[in-house]
Amino acid sequence: MMSRAAMHNVQISGAGPPTIVFAHGFGCDQNMWRFVAPAFEDRFRVVTFDHIGAGGSDLTAYDPKRYSTLDGYADDVVALCRELSMTGGIFVGHSVSAMIGILAARKAPELFGKLVLVGPSPCYINTDDYVGGFTEAQISELLEFLDSNHMGWSTAMAPIIMGNPDRPELAKELTNSFCRTDPDIAKRFARATFLSDNRADLDGFSVPSLILQCSDDVIAPQVVGQYVHHRLENSRIVNLSATGHCPNLSAPAETIAAINSFV
Amino acid sequence: MASGEDARALEWAELKDLFETAPCGYISASRDGVIQRVNQTFCEWLGIQGHHLVGKRLPDLLPIAGKIYYETHFAPLLRMQGEFREVALDFLKADGSRLPALVNAQERRDAEGVPQFVRLTIFDATDRRRYEQELLSARASAEQANEALRRLNAEQERIIADEVAQRMAVEETLRQSQKMEAVGQLTGGIAHDFNNMLAVIIAGLNLIQRRISPGNDDIGKLIEASMDGATKAAALTQRLLAFSRQQPLDPEPVNSNGMVAEMSELLRSTLGETIHMETVLASGLWKTVADRNQLENAIVNLSVNARDAMAGGGRLTIETGNAGIDDAYAVEHGIAPGQYVMIAVTDTGTGMTPEVIAKAFDPFYTTKGVGKGTGLGLSQVFGFVKQSSGHVKIYSEIGHGTTVRIYLPRYYGTGEASARKLSGDTPAGAAHEVILVVEDDYNVRELTGQMLRDLGYGVLSADGGQSGLRMLHEHPEVKLLLTDVVMPDMNGRQLVEEALQLRTDLKVIYTTGYTRNAIVHNGVLDPDVQLLQKPATLKALSQKVRQVLDK
Numbered sequence A: 001m002m003s004r005a006a007m008h009n010v011q012i013s014g015a016g017p018p019t020i021v022f023a024h025g026f027g028c029d030q031n032m033w034r035f036v037a038p039a040f041e042d043r044f045r046v047v048t049f050d051h052i053g054a055g056g057s058d059l060t061a062y063d064p065k066r067y068s069t070l071d072g073y074a075d076d077v078v079a080l081c082r083e084l085s086m087t088g089g090i091f092v093g094h095s096v097s098a099m100i101g102i103l104a105a106r107k108a109p110e111l112f113g114k115l116v117l118v119g120p121s122p123c124y125i126n127t128d129d130y131v132g133g134f135t136e137a138q139i140s141e142l143l144e145f146l147d148s149n150h151m152g153w154s155t156a157m158a159p160i161i162m163g164n165p166d167r168p169e170l171a172k173e174l175t176n177s178f179c180r181t182d183p184d185i186a187k188r189f190a191r192a193t194f195l196s197d198n199r200a201d202l203d204g205f206s207v208p209s210l211i212l213q214c215s216d217d218v219i220a221p222q223v224v225g226q227y228v229h230h231r232l233e234n235s236r237i238v239n240l241s242a243t244g245h246c247p248n249l250s251a252p253a254e255t256i257a258a259i260n261s262f263v
Numbered sequence B: 001m002a003s004g005e006d007a008r009a010l011e012w013a014e015l016k017d018l019f020e021t022a023p024c025g026y027i028s029a030s031r032d033g034v035i036q037r038v039n040q041t042f043c044e045w046l047g048i049q050g051h052h053l054v055g056k057r058l059p060d061l062l063p064i065a066g067k068i069y070y071e072t073h074f075a076p077l078l079r080m081q082g083e084f085r086e087v088a089l090d091f092l093k094a095d096g097s098r099l100p101a102l103v104n105a106q107e108r109r110d111a112e113g114v115p116q117f118v119r120l121t122i123f124d125a126t127d128r129r130r131y132e133q134e135l136l137s138a139r140a141s142a143e144q145a146n147e148a149l150r151r152l153n154a155e156q157e158r159i160i161a162d163e164v165a166q167r168m169a170v171e172e173t174l175r176q177s178q179k180m181e182a183v184g185q186l187t188g189g190i191a192h193d194f195n196n197m198l199a200v201i202i203a204g205l206n207l208i209q210r211r212i213s214p215g216n217d218d219i220g221k222l223i224e225a226s227m228d229g230a231t232k233a234a235a236l237t238q239r240l241l242a243f244s245r246q247q248p249l250d251p252e253p254v255n256s257n258g259m260v261a262e263m264s265e266l267l268r269s270t271l272g273e274t275i276h277m278e279t280v281l282a283s284g285l286w287k288t289v290a291d292r293n294q295l296e297n298a299i300v301n302l303s304v305n306a307r308d309a310m311a312g313g314g315r316l317t318i319e320t321g322n323a324g325i326d327d328a329y330a331v332e333h334g335i336a337p338g339q340y341v342m343i344a345v346t347d348t349g350t351g352m353t354p355e356v357i358a359k360a361f362d363p364f365y366t367t368k369g370v371g372k373g374t375g376l377g378l379s380q381v382f383g384f385v386k387q388s389s390g391h392v393k394i395y396s397e398i399g400h401g402t403t404v405r406i407y408l409p410r411y412y413g414t415g416e417a418s419a420r421k422l423s424g425d426t427p428a429g430a431a432h433e434v435i436l437v438v439e440d441d442y443n444v445r446e447l448t449g450q451m452l453r454d455l456g457y458g459v460l461s462a463d464g465g466q467s468g469l470r471m472l473h474e475h476p477e478v479k480l481l482l483t484d485v486v487m488p489d490m491n492g493r494q495l496v497e498e499a500l501q502l503r504t505d506l507k508v509i510y511t512t513g514y515t516r517n518a519i520v521h522n523g524v525l526d527p528d529v530q531l532l533q534k535p536a537t538l539k540a541l542s543q544k545v546r547q548v549l550d551k
């Protein structure tokens, strides 16, 4: 049987012994951390990995049922970190992996001493007393779009495939070399992500956590970051000047500095 | 100088014209996606003025799915690769409709390689998208057609498989019936010989019984015991003959409901206290045509089997009903389609495994241990039903019980069942009632003659057809001809034909052990033929002779 590390295309660098593990979110793979992770190599054993179904992970291990909720991903994180003999380490999760990290820490409290949550959201859909940033209608539009409009989404994922249906090899060549995503798996990951509601998992979670909040982030807006901060008893929040959802790419220096101040 | 400035101004104006009116949209954006400059073409496409667009972030122009795609894929990849090509995105227009577009993005760097801004080129992809959509739906319908074809193939395969399975089932049925046929021939042959021997033994015992002095108890008991054994052996051969379908049947119109009702008293006492019996008799039940005695035997055999299967008690149900057998079922089971009367015997007993079901009709197949079962019960049922052009079928489930269904052909005539004939006594005859016995087997002839004499009749005998005819010529006093059916030179039927030419008022009784012969067509008696089954007891002989003479 394949090791967990191999299944997740794990890359390890840096000194250690304390371990810092970086988890990517929906839409990309561990390349997301390529500008940030190296900055920690002098003090930490640095681990980056791909979730099953993303990047260079073992696609044959993708089980639609297991990964239909974030729980399956959290179980993976637990298994992987245990295989890496991690205790009291640092977990840095981007986007949906922020919540995955919290779920994993709840399942295996010994793994992480600190968590960094970059653009976290415990629930994307607004309810009566909660603002998640999306109406239910918007999320169902998104999901319907993913399901029915094969064109729009997959084309966007792998634009060339549609343009040259007779020459799929062209697609491989021309689409990005960084974030390889299987459109079908991406659809399922989107569903698991945008339908998740893990607000209750925030309660009673006391592992020291740092929330990194971007300005002008459609996916995880300010109010959501504040909500997470209020509900996590042992958390700090840092508002970054970076815009969008990926400060790890658009503002690596600011992101590194914020993490450094915490770990 | 002025001309130089003019020239530059002209050039600038021309470049600006190129930029503004190019057949594609141009956007310059900051690295984090804030729009800094946008050309006229793009503004016109969206129906939004340029100054409303500047300062907005690119995702602001996209519908929800595009926004998410931009944040999760577009921006990260552009940042990592420095460019991102041919992305299909929809832009929101001022009127709420969407512009399908193809977007190329490239980071522009300064001389040191530091990214300055992002240049986006946007093509109107309305046509291309439509074409792609057509391509997609063409592919979808091709897939659908393929799928339909695949299903058609699968269906075809299923039909063929069904066909093959059905043929195999028919062949299996055929093979089974051939086997039963063969076993039947064999048992039939043995039973026939055995029967003749028994006839001799029984007749002999009958005569001895009548002759020994009444006081001689010991011999009386011995004879009774021998008689008992011989009678049982006779019953056994009857069952064998029934199975081999060589037993003469005496079919008559039967109302099965009436028959089951008449039998239920007898059955209740046979079944015992622990078995609850009920009958479910269909109203408007058709008549069937069958040999009453054999049908009764069949029902008794089935009920006894049911009883044996319910050692701890249970429920026995006898049900009747009208049934149509359709062509498919008929072909599969090798019977004629049409209307049948169904009699079903159901128990709540142990049930039978498929292996037991497969062998249950075989003669001598029993699971009941030595001395308990002969394995001939169902054989009788099978032989009788087949000989009556009917059908029998076992349905059974282990632990739940068994149903055996008998189907007998519907009788379309209006005839009524005759009254029961046999009574318990041994009617005697008179010396002037002369009977001619024709029988090729010496022992049987002698013994039959002896029995008739004992009954008081006048007896003549002949060993074959020719001598029989001669006797008739010489003895006009003969009232009744009792002839065997199977004889070497002239068979019983031929003898009777000639005898009747000679003596139209002559009465006739055939005796036979089995039916493979002239008076019986397909095992069924011709009307008005009187038949005495061999081996006949004194009682049966006396009753038959009396009945025929008195007609």
Ligand SMILES: Nc1ncnc2c1ncn2[C@@H]1O[C@H](COP(=O)(O)OP(=O)(O)OP(=O)(O)O)[C@@H](O)[C@H]1O
Pocket (backbone or CB within 6 Å): B301, B305, B306, B309, B347, B349, B350, B351, B352, B356, B360, B361, B365, B366, B367, B368, B372, B373, B374, B375, B376, B377, B378, B379, B402
């Ligand atoms: N109603 C039934 N429930 C369970 N098994 C049955 C039933 N009827 C028949 N069988 C099985 O079929 C076998 C053959 O039955 P069949 O009536 O031919 O012979 P038998 O009952 O064993 O002996 P016999 O009837 O000659 O005394 C039985 O031994 C029994 O195993």
Ligand SMILES: [Mg+2]
Pocket (backbone or CB within 6 Å): B301, B304, B305, B373, B376, B377, B378
């Ligand atoms: Mg039986």
